[in-house]
Amino acid sequence: MTGSAGDLCLGIDLGGTKIALAIVDDEGRVHAERRVETAAAAGAETVIAAMVEAGRALLAGARVPVLGIGVGVAGQVDAVDGVVRSTPNLAGWHDVPLAARLADALGLATVLTNDVHAVALAEQAHGAGRGSGHMAVVFVGTGVGGGVVSGGRLIDGAHGYGGELGHMTLVAGGRPCTCGARGCLEAYVGGWAIALRAQEAVARNPEAGRALVREAGTAEQITAATVDRAAEAGDPLAVELAAETGRLLGHGLVSVVHAFNPRRLVLGGGVIEGMPALVSMAADVVRDQAMAVFLEDLEIVPAELGREAGVVGAACLVRRWARGRARGGTTMAESPATSSEE
Amino acid sequence: MTGSAGDLCLGIDLGGTKIALAIVDDEGRVHAERRVETAAAAGAETVIAAMVEAGRALLAGARVPVLGIGVGVAGQVDAVDGVVRSTPNLAGWHDVPLAARLADALGLATVLTNDVHAVALAEQAHGAGRGSGHMAVVFVGTGVGGGVVSGGRLIDGAHGYGGELGHMTLVAGGRPCTCGARGCLEAYVGGWAIALRAQEAVARNPEAGRALVREAGTAEQITAATVDRAAEAGDPLAVELAAETGRLLGHGLVSVVHAFNPRRLVLGGGVIEGMPALVSMAADVVRDQAMAVFLEDLEIVPAELGREAGVVGAACLVRRWARGRARGGTTMAESPATSSEE
Numbered sequence: 001m002t003g004s005a006g007d008l009c010l011g012i013d014l015g016g017t018k019i020a021l022a023i024v025d026d027e028g029r030v031h032a033e034r035r036v037e038t039a040a041a042a043g044a045e046t047v048i049a050a051m052v053e054a055g056r057a058l059l060a061g062a063r064v065p066v067l068g069i070g071v072g073v074a075g076q077v078d079a080v081d082g083v084v085r086s087t088p089n090l091a092g093w094h095d096v097p098l099a100a101r102l103a104d105a106l107g108l109a110t111v112l113t114n115d116v117h118a119v120a121l122a123e124q125a126h127g128a129g130r131g132s133g134h135m136a137v138v139f140v141g142t143g144v145g146g147g148v149v150s151g152g153r154l155i156d157g158a159h160g161y162g163g164e165l166g167h168m169t170l171v172a173g174g175r176p177c178t179c180g181a182r183g184c185l186e187a188y189v190g191g192w193a194i195a196l197r198a199q200e201a202v203a204r205n206p207e208a209g210r211a212l213v214r215e216a217g218t219a220e221q222i223t224a225a226t227v228d229r230a231a232e233a234g235d236p237l238a239v240e241l242a243a244e245t246g247r248l249l250g251h252g253l254v255s256v257v258h259a260f261n262p263r264r265l266v267l268g269g270g271v272i273e274g275m276p277a278l279v280s281m282a283a284d285v286v287r288d289q290a291m292a293v294f295l296e297d298l299e300i301v302p303a304e305l306g307r308e309a310g311v312v313g314a315a316c317l318v319r320r321w322a323r324g325r326a327r328g329g330t331t332m333a334e335s336p337a338t339s340s341e342e
Numbered sequence: 343m344t345g346s347a348g349d350l351c352l353g354i355d356l357g358g359t360k361i362a363l364a365i366v367d368d369e370g371r372v373h374a375e376r377r378v379e380t381a382a383a384a385g386a387e388t389v390i391a392a393m394v395e396a397g398r399a400l401l402a403g404a405r406v407p408v409l410g411i412g413v414g415v416a417g418q419v420d421a422v423d424g425v426v427r428s429t430p431n432l433a434g435w436h437d438v439p440l441a442a443r444l445a446d447a448l449g450l451a452t453v454l455t456n457d458v459h460a461v462a463l464a465e466q467a468h469g470a471g472r473g474s475g476h477m478a479v480v481f482v483g484t485g486v487g488g489g490v491v492s493g494g495r496l497i498d499g500a501h502g503y504g505g506e507l508g509h510m511t512l513v514a515g516g517r518p519c520t521c522g523a524r525g526c527l528e529a530y531v532g533g534w535a536i537a538l539r540a541q542e543a544v545a546r547n548p549e550a551g552r553a554l555v556r557e558a559g560t561a562e563q564i565t566a567a568t569v570d571r572a573a574e575a576g577d578p579l580a581v582e583l584a585a586e587t588g589r590l591l592g593h594g595l596v597s598v599v600h601a602f603n604p605r606r607l608v609l610g611g612g613v614i615e616g617m618p619a620l621v622s623m624a625a626d627v628v629r630d631q632a633m634a635v636f637l638e639d640l641e642i643v644p645a646e647l648g649r650e651a652g653v654v655g656a657a658c659l660v661r662r663w664a665r666g667r668a669r670g671g672t673t674m675a676e677s678p679a680t681s682s683e684e
Contacts, residue, residue: 010429016365021458051410062398076633076635076636078635081395086634086635088570092624102595125419133500134500135389137589138549146601148601149494150497150499150504151495151497153422153493155492155493155497155602157476157603157604157606158475158476158605158639159603159604159635160603161600161603161633162492162599162600162602162603163603164600164601164603164633164636165600165601167596167600167633167678168510168511168596168597168600169510169511169512169593169594169596169597170511170514170590171513172512172513172590172593172594173529173589173593174513179633180633181596181631181632181633182630182631183593188514201362203539216370220518230394247514247515248514251511251514251525252511252514254510254511255510255597255601257450257489257509258504258506258509259488259505259506259507259510259597259598259601259602260497260499260504260505260601261498261500261501261502261503261504261505261506263500263501265465285343286492288523289522290523291418291503291506291509291521291522293418293420293427293428293501293503294418294503294506297500
């Protein structure tokens, strides 16, 4: 396990609906991959068994030894202990020692991280954050996730939970969020929140909402994608909802800029892909609101890596860990997933 | 310059009204100090001359060689280049190469940082953050500043401007802030903002505001300290303003907790000292709002070091830099003040 160029790693992206697994080289190229459904309702044991089976098949096909396994999980992951603490998409996953389970079953060192932390590592190594040691990723899908690299290191805090940029406060005491708090960024710009804001706008003004209802079928079926399509077709209410989303996202990004002073801010996820104009709308707000010195060499750009970012980033994670070990560290302090009290 | 135990550093805290300078040892003890007025209106040259004169006098009295000079400045400091970019309290200070000026005049390596970053280093090394590699400091004075240590390192971002926790968004599009943005944490809980909120409350309800006006003299003279005193005396409006301040501060701290996953959150500054109950009020909101896993070993505590924190932290900064150099680094990557694109 020396982490030399050309070494392969197994990256796994565990989501609520599917598990992606890939053998990835150190230039971020995927050599082989598998995607399997996440049998979320069947519980952790079934899901782990499916990961092990797919992982074993991929490892058997690798022509050179594989360094280790990196796993990105949508949720709060104790990166130090390798334990999935909780995840909104996988009911019943509480304190699952996933790293140990995979390491035992597959015979390789395994490190865990949050899924958007993995994306941040991938975008930094091979995508929109290439060459920048100071970058932040905000992923706007159904939920809103984040990952921050500062001074070349993943900022994940005491346990690995840090970088939860979607749950920074956007409006103190504002709209209720799925996390239990009020006023989180996610509660305004996450896909579920855009849908809810649109449904509320339609209820307030059914006349203005006719195009949205027609597009969705019923008012209750309006989603963020409905808003995208109606906005693209020029529907005034949808255009207004999109503009408001861009403005609110921008105010959220001001927090990220002032907290981390990144050089690159990378926006990705399904909502951004569905409505790419959100990037420039949010960037306008950041340029208007953030302090001038923070803006001088800040670039706000879309993510580049698409759906492979999760597995590539998970592979980056374990590669970094293995390299840290190979450099002779007796602690895991070199691993972005294993920062601990120093 | 080996940075061995017992070495001394010169720490300087440059504020808008005074300059504190101290010879500090590696246990954070102040061996000698000077405080001089900041002749802010006289311009940068006059202020620098005063710093040089006071620094020279302290250095002349040191019994062992001094490693270097650390300077904390209230404002945006380019830590990489050692330049003061802008500062709200020192009119006309734009792009002042303070590190080079002091290094030339005093013959010692000089590193700059933001004043609350210096406080964070001091509290981490010798105060309320002792022993914690993951801590954040929020300083609530007239303005609101921040400093974050993560994985043992100061998080200051691409140029050193990061950790501006007072200018994270608290209410998107909300109250105007002195920084030019809207809705910053500072625009609600900074001393100037508390005063403004109190004055507005009194204007809305003069009857309820009688005690505040009596305490201050006139409505326009109401300050945060007026609110402190009236709240302590049990005036209902002042108590309500204080409670609202605690609640808003708490919502702001939720952002800090989710962004950085600190183990210790240290609150200091004049507003906190004037109204110590804000610490527990804000902590209650954090415990109510932040995700459970972030709270498990989070402590929210008052700062310990008082007015010496700035000079002690500035000394910590240059000590770290010197130790990084002594370990043979060819870059300044070991210095918290000089992180750069990696």
